[in-house]
Amino acid sequence: MRVVTVCTKPFAGQKPGTSGLRKKVKVFSQPGYLENFVQSIFDNLPNEVKGKTLVLGGDGRYFNDTAIQIILRMAAATGFGRVLVGRGGILSTPAASAVIRKHAAFGGIILSASHNPGGPAGDFGIKYNLANGGPANETFTEAVYQRTQSINRYSCVEAPDVDLGALGETTIGITTVQVIDPVADYAELQETLFDFDRIAALLARPGFRMRFDAMHAVTGPYAQAILEGRLGAPAGTVVNAIPLPDFGGGHPDPNPVYAADLVTALADPHSGLSFGAASDGDGDRNMIVGRDFIVSPSDSLAVLAANHACVPAYSGGLAGVARSMPTSCAVDRVARSLGIPCFETPTGWKFFGSLLDAGKVTLCGEESAGTGSNHVREKDGLWAVLFWLNILAARNEPVAEIVREHWRKFGRNVYSRHDYEGIETAKADRLFAELRGKLPELPGAEISGMRVEAADDFAYTDPVDGSRSEKQGVRVLLQGGSRVVFRLSGTGTEGATLRVYLERYVADAALHDVPTQTALAPLVELAEKIANITAITGRNAPDVIS
Ligand code: VG1
Numbered sequence: 153m154r155v156v157t158v159c160t161k162p163f164a165g166q167k168p169g170t171s172g173l174r175k176k177v178k179v180f181s182q183p184g185y186l187e188n189f190v191q192s193i194f195d196n197l198p199n200e201v202k203g204k205t206l207v208l209g210g211d212g213r214y215f216n217d218t219a220i221q222i223i224l225r226m227a228a229a230t231g232f233g234r235v236l237v238g239r240g241g242i243l244s245t246p247a248a249s250a251v252i253r254k255h256a257a258f259g260g261i262i263l264s265a266s267h268n269p270g271g272p273a274g275d276f277g278i279k280y281n282l283a284n285g286g287p288a289n290e291t292f293t294e295a296v297y298q299r300t301q302s303i304n305r306y307s308c309v310e311a312p313d314v315d316l317g318a319l320g321e322t323t324i325g326i327t328t329v330q331v332i333d334p335v336a337d338y339a340e341l342q343e344t345l346f347d348f349d350r351i352a353a354l355l356a357r358p359g360f361r362m363r364f365d366a367m368h369a370v371t372g373p374y375a376q377a378i379l380e381g382r383l384g385a386p387a388g389t390v391v392n393a394i395p396l397p398d399f400g401g402g403h404p405d406p407n408p409v410y411a412a413d414l415v416t417a418l419a420d421p422h423s424g425l426s427f428g429a430a431s432d433g434d435g436d437r438n439m440i441v442g443r444d445f446i447v448s449p450s451d452s453l454a455v456l457a458a459n460h461a462c463v464p465a466y467s468g469g470l471a472g473v474a475r476s477m478p479t480s481c482a483v484d485r486v487a488r489s490l491g492i493p494c495f496e497t498p499t500g501w502k503f504f505g506s507l508l509d510a511g512k513v514t515l516c517g518e519e520s521a522g523t524g525s526n527h528v529r530e531k532d533g534l535w536a537v538l539f540w541l542n543i544l545a546a547r548n549e550p551v552a553e554i555v556r557e558h559w560r561k562f563g564r565n566v567y568s569r570h571d572y573e574g575i576e577t578a579k580a581d582r583l584f585a586e587l588r589g590k591l592p593e594l595p596g597a598e599i600s601g602m603r604v605e606a607a608d609d610f611a612y613t614d615p616v617d618g619s620r621s622e623k624q625g626v627r628v629l630l631q632g633g634s635r636v637v638f639r640l641s642g643t644g645t646e647g648a649t650l651r652v653y654l655e656r657y658v659a660d661a662a663l664h665d666v667p668t669q670t671a672l673a674p675l676v677e678l679a680e681k682i683a684n685i686t687a688i689t690g691r692n693a694p695d696v697i698s
């Protein structure tokens with residue numbers, strides 16, 4: 153075997169504090185760019201990786217296959233014993249987590265920019281997951297970042313491309329490359345969690361029809377194998393099922409804007425559909441839609457927690473639940489009634505991983521439609537869909553009725569997120585600087601007819617390892633359990649994305665059917681007064697409302 157060491161230069165890579173690297177494809181395809189990041193990961197792994205297993209796969213977007221061949225040659229130079237790579241280079245994010253855990257791998261590399269658009273003009277991404285199957289912690293990502301600032305060489309083994317199209321083993325140098333079925337381990341795991349017989353019976357009922365929109369992203373093969381294969385849903389239940397390098401030109405973010413077709417189909421009484429679901433680029437997030445009824449992701453987490461007893465894997469009870477700070481407080485109310493702890497973490501799954509590893513929580517979720525449990529260490533889109541199907545099969549009620557009944561019992565946390573995309577970074581920075589400057593004077597103030605009870609910049613101390621994360625979003629807490637939260641996205645690649653999270657608690661069931669945006673209008677006005685969004689950014693309205 154011939155190992156080639158290439159001289160290289162330090163590069164501007166990931167932002168410190170983020171769990172991976174997301175950039176335009178044209179940035180990633182510069183000579184040495186991907187290699188520098190991968191070598192910076194490998195340089196931070198201990199010597200014991202020699203002989204150990206690495207898991208490798210991605211969401212199938214443009215550049216996925218090129219990147220996989222490069223990483224295989226570099227993994228061989230690093231001395232991994234075995235690399236498990238999904239057929240066709242495919243592994244959804246939750247499936248990669250499941251494969252890492254099942255095969256006791258040393259870690260895994262996941263190639264995805266999730267919901268960001270794909271294609272030659274789109275985005276690419278890469279992140280490293282640890283042996284627990286979850287995203288690397290901040291200590292590790294900080295070390296990788298530091299390495300990218302001083303790297304001066306990378307190594308690879310000279311070898312031809314591996315055929316990723318067929319299952320089987322080949323070798324590169326001393327490393328065995330094993331092409332695995334990307335779905336099998338994942339599907340087997342789901343089958344241990346849910347009542348597949350009961351779900352299959354639901355799917356066979358004449359009055360029940362579902363549609364799963366894979367948005368030409370990674371979940372197509374998973375949904376087909378599980379829903380149509382193992383559970384017997386009719387062929388065609390999964391639409392847009394073939395993963396495409398550019399996601400068919402779409403934007404695989406499962407929200408009412410980008411998955412409008414699904415929402416329209418479920419709103420059409422002639423479609424005969426009773427349940428709809430969609431997933432994002434890398435399969436870790438989900439959207440749940442009932443007949444003419446979109447389930448807010450924050451409500452979805454609360455409903456899953458409240459109905460955990462319907463699902464075999466969770467029927468013994470939940471250790472606790474966790475939500476990200478901007479996620480609505482609906483799940484907090486469920487936790488209180490169950491007498492279990494509820495943790496509030498910063499945005500991003502790595503914070504849940506620590507709680508899951510310590511056995512402190514069983515379910516967790518985010519307002520961005522990511523939910524998951526202790527079965528893997530990533531959020532899991534199809535898992536949430538199966539959870540909902542299991543609840544529907546057990547309760548035999550429509551989606552909307554289940555959610556409405558939940559509101560009657562717990563009250564409704566009316567919720568929406570308003571995104572302002574592609575703002576100039578300088579303007580976004582100014583908005584936050586001014587907003588932070590105002591925080592001390594907000595408590596006690598009356599704005600738009602509401603009294604501010606508290607205002608702060610969210611900081612979090614991990615209860616397991618004591619690590620501290622600061623500046624995780626500005627929250628303004630109002631009387632009666634309402635909130636407005638301001639945050640900048642950490643996943644965009646163009647300018648800055650401002651996210652404004654609006655939440656209003658409505659106990660009175662007579663008011664539960666007031667349209668969401670109407671109920672939140674006073675909070676929008678308050679957000680504008682506090683943050684001067686229009687004056688600073690020049691934007692009159694959000695680009696995406698979810
Ligand atoms: C967004 C979501 C966040 C999620 C993250 C990764 O981050 O808001 O809840 O964890 O995407 O999801 P941000 O920083 O843009 O708000 V995924 O599907 O890209 O793994």
Ligand code: CO
Pocket residue numbers: 266267432433434435436437
């Ligand atoms: Co995702």
